[in-house]
Amino acid sequence: xxxxxxxxxxxxxxxxxxxxxxxxxxxxxxxxxxxxxxxxxxxxxxxxxxxxxxxxxxxxxxxxxxxxxxxxxxxxxxxxxxxxxxxxxxxxxxxxxxxxxxxxxxxxxxxxxxxxxxxxxxxxxxxxxxxxxxxxxxxxxxxxxxxxxxxxxxxxxxxxxxxxxxxxxxxxxxxxxxxxxxxxxxxxxxxxxxxxxxxxxxxxxxxxxxxxxxxxxxxxxxxxxxxxxxxxxxxxxxxxxxxxxxxxxxxxxxxxxxxxxxxxxxxxxxxxxxxxxx
Amino acid sequence: xxxxxxxxxxxxxxxxxxxxxxxxxxxxxxxxxxxxxxxxxxxxxxxxxxxxxxxxxxxxxxxxxxxxxxxxxxxxxxxxxxxxxxxxxxxxxxxxxxxxxxxxxxxxxxxxxxxxxxxxxxxxxxxxxxxxxxxxxxxxxxxxxxxxxxxxxxxxxxxxxxxxxxxxxxxxxxxxxxxxxxxxxxxxxxxxxxxxxxxxxxxxxxxxxxxxxxxxxxxxxxxxxxxxxxxxxxxxxxxxxxxxxxxxx
Numbered sequence: 001x002x003x004x005x006x007x008x009x010x011x012x013x014x015x016x017x018x019x020x021x022x023x024x025x026x027x028x029x030x031x032x033x034x035x036x037x038x039x040x041x042x043x044x045x046x047x048x049x050x051x052x053x054x055x056x057x058x059x060x061x062x063x064x065x066x067x068x069x070x071x072x073x074x075x076x077x078x079x080x081x082x083x084x085x086x087x088x089x090x091x092x093x094x095x096x097x098x099x100x101x102x103x104x105x106x107x108x109x110x111x112x113x114x115x116x117x118x119x120x121x122x123x124x125x126x127x128x129x130x131x132x133x134x135x136x137x138x139x140x141x142x143x144x145x146x147x148x149x150x151x152x153x154x155x156x157x158x159x160x161x162x163x164x165x166x167x168x169x170x171x172x173x174x175x176x177x178x179x180x181x182x183x184x185x186x187x188x189x190x191x192x193x194x195x196x197x198x199x200x201x202x203x204x205x206x207x208x209x210x211x212x213x214x215x216x217x218x219x220x221x222x223x224x225x226x227x228x229x230x231x232x233x234x235x236x237x238x239x240x241x242x243x244x245x246x247x248x249x250x251x252x253x254x255x256x257x258x259x260x261x262x263x264x265x266x267x268x269x270x271x272x273x274x275x276x277x278x
Numbered sequence: 279x280x281x282x283x284x285x286x287x288x289x290x291x292x293x294x295x296x297x298x299x300x301x302x303x304x305x306x307x308x309x310x311x312x313x314x315x316x317x318x319x320x321x322x323x324x325x326x327x328x329x330x331x332x333x334x335x336x337x338x339x340x341x342x343x344x345x346x347x348x349x350x351x352x353x354x355x356x357x358x359x360x361x362x363x364x365x366x367x368x369x370x371x372x373x374x375x376x377x378x379x380x381x382x383x384x385x386x387x388x389x390x391x392x393x394x395x396x397x398x399x400x401x402x403x404x405x406x407x408x409x410x411x412x413x414x415x416x417x418x419x420x421x422x423x424x425x426x427x428x429x430x431x432x433x434x435x436x437x438x439x440x441x442x443x444x445x446x447x448x449x450x451x452x453x454x455x456x457x458x459x460x461x462x463x464x465x466x467x468x469x470x471x472x473x474x475x476x477x478x479x480x481x482x483x484x485x486x487x488x489x490x491x492x493x494x495x496x497x498x499x500x501x502x503x504x505x506x507x508x509x510x511x512x513x514x515x516x517x518x519x520x521x522x523x524x525x526x527x
Contacts, residue, residue, distance in 0.1 A: 027417040029296040030424065033393035040393075040400055044416035051409055058407065065404045065412070069397070076299045122477045125340040130473065133307070133337065134500045140309050140330040143323055148313050148330065152304030159300040189515060196485050196511035197504070198477055202338065203489020204503040206470040209337045211463035237494040243464060244490075247471035258347035258468065262380050265464055270457030278460055 010053050012091050012171075017084075020045045021167045024083055025160070028076045037073035045083055046090070053094035064090060067102050074113035075120025077163030082112050084170020119191065127198045128158050134205050210240035216277055279437060285318045286359055287433035291425050293351040294385075297417075308354035308375075309333040315358045328358045331368040332375045335462045338469025340476060347468055349382020355432045356439065363440035370447060373458035376465065385431070389424050396420055485510065 024045035031040035046068055054061035074082065086105055093100045132151035139147035216227040231238050247261055254260075272278045293306035304310070312329015316322040336350040353375035361371035396415050403412045447455070474486060488510070493503060 023417070025300060026298050027421075028299045031393055031396055031416055031420040032390055033397055034390045035394050036397050040396060040416040040420070043400070044413055047409060047413045047416070061409075062404060062407065065409060066401075069400045069404065069412075118476075118478065121340070122473075126473045126477050129303070130338060130340075131500070131504060133309075133333070135504070137309055137330055137333050137337070138500075140326060140333070143326065145313055145322065145326060148309045148326060152307065152310055155304050156300055159303075163300075192518070193508075193511040193515055195477055195479055195482055196514060197507040199474070199479075199482050199485040200489035200507035200510060201500075201503060202470050202473050202477075203486040203491075204493040204500065204507075205337055206467065206486075207490045207493040208500075209334055209466045210470065211460075212467075235491070237490070240467065241487075241490055243467045244471050244474075247468055248474050251471060251475050256345060256347075256472075258345070258472075259380070259383060261468055262348060262465065265468070266376065266380075266458070266461040269461035269464055270454060273457035273460050274453050 010055065010094060012049055012053065012087060016049050016052065017087070017167065017171060020049055020083060020087065021080065021164055023047075024080065024167075025076065025163065036069070036071045039069050039072045042072045042083070043068040046087065049087055050090065053091050057094075060094070063102065067106060070106070072109060072113060073117065075117045075124065077124065077159045078116040078120030078166065079113060080163040080167040081116070081170035082109060084167045084172075085112075085174060086170075088171045088174045122198065123191070123194055124155075124159065126202065127194055129155050130205070131198075131201050134201070134208075206240065206244050207237050210243060212239040212243050212278065214239070214278055282318050282359075283433050283436035286315060286355055286436045287429040289314055289318075290351060290355040290432040291428040293355070294349065294382075294428050295421060295425055297421050306351040307333060308336060308350050308358075311351060311354040312358055315355065316362070319359065319362045321362060324362060325358060328361050328368060328371045329354060332357060332372055335372060335375070335466050336379070336469060337466050338473045340469060340473050346383060346386055347472055348379035348465075349386065350379060352382030352385065352432070353379035356435050359436045360440050360443040364444045364447065366447065369459045370455065372462040373455055374443065374447075376458055376462045385427060389427055392423070392427075393420055 024041065027041040027044045028038055029041070031044075032038055033040075043065065047065075050061060050064045050068070054064055068086075085108065089100050089105055089108075129151070132154045136147040136150050214227050214231070218225045218227070235241075250261060251257075269278070289311060293302055293311060296302045309326070309329045309332075312325045312327070312332070313322055314325075315329070316325015319325065332350070332354050336348070336353070340347070356378045357371045357375035360366070360374060361368075366374070396419070399415050400412055403409070403415065474483070489503065489507065492506070498506075
């Protein structure tokens, strides 16, 4: 009788899961450091659950705490599935399933965090956060306060909903869940369509918001010729297009040196303005 | 003025302190901050105008892997109060925002370096078995100490900055002002380039080029653009499906 209650006392409840998920979304980017990134946020999320499931085994508890303050970095909502999986694995290990080794959990975390961050960052930030902004900021410019808030609300509804869904899926399906989710034909198709929509829209947005025009003119005896007009005749928005592409290939070749790019662009803009070219 | 400056400092802390990541991510957009800073100074409409104008240069403000290419919240929290107090025009507000957006990246790097201290602390607390304290050092304490880092510069700049900004705007030559403003018009390119990198599929680049020049020639609303985009995506996935089926057949 007492054994049964001891087991159920150690069981992870839905409330525990909710708290762990809430703590993850609360802390994720707060204790970020260069050497271990979101490690402490991960351990913060699992802390209470680990204390509960390993409460009879202080050595195992310490080991578990140690393995969850190691380097971790992923996308906040897509990465939630990892927490779900790790909680379900830790729970099984605490129940005495020897097959689940610390190495296995460690490699799962490391193996999943990268791909999930890649998909997550592009879908969340490239599409969910950016496209509504592009639609509503012009309205905000005309003075609509409501339009200023709509993009944020769309992003919030998506990210809270999706991350809670994935967190639960990770816990209930265990380690196979990500493979199931990532390899199912439907999600592949959705991501494919989303990528194309995203790229097309980024194209429209770049054309709309990157402003780079020359005011250079050739003056001959009889007429004035504007260089920008010649360029427009060739290909409209040619200069902004070259600018985006130049930055794109620089990042691809040289890595994410944003500060260099910003400083060079600022210097270039100031110089070109000084010489009356833009 | 002290209270207003403190409120703007607080707004910046909420935006970049990142407690409740999703919320702070939605909150830190200049167009949203403009409304709240406008509220602090009693002119929501003007704040919104500045915020939305600054938002245009951070349209593709993507943070791949948590690296911020520039800090749009700092740009907004320093430029908007100064612009409101000195009655600047929106372009001058943008020129002011650009350099502070760059400076904000530094704050983020200082924070990440400083936070390493809590990792060492965490290791020690685990050795000692103090797990509840570990919890404390994983969120609340870093959040509060980072708060000092975020609150102070904005508080000081709002308190003393408006006059400095006014003097500065009067002193700097017109070409520099226009140069910064032009830089502000060119810099959105970085956000978009970065989004292209993060989206990652090189073979999909033609869709970007198509979107770019379709818009350049036709200049439709973004909603129209989204309709085109969805149709093009569905059509191309149709082709893909067909060729997949042929492969199996």
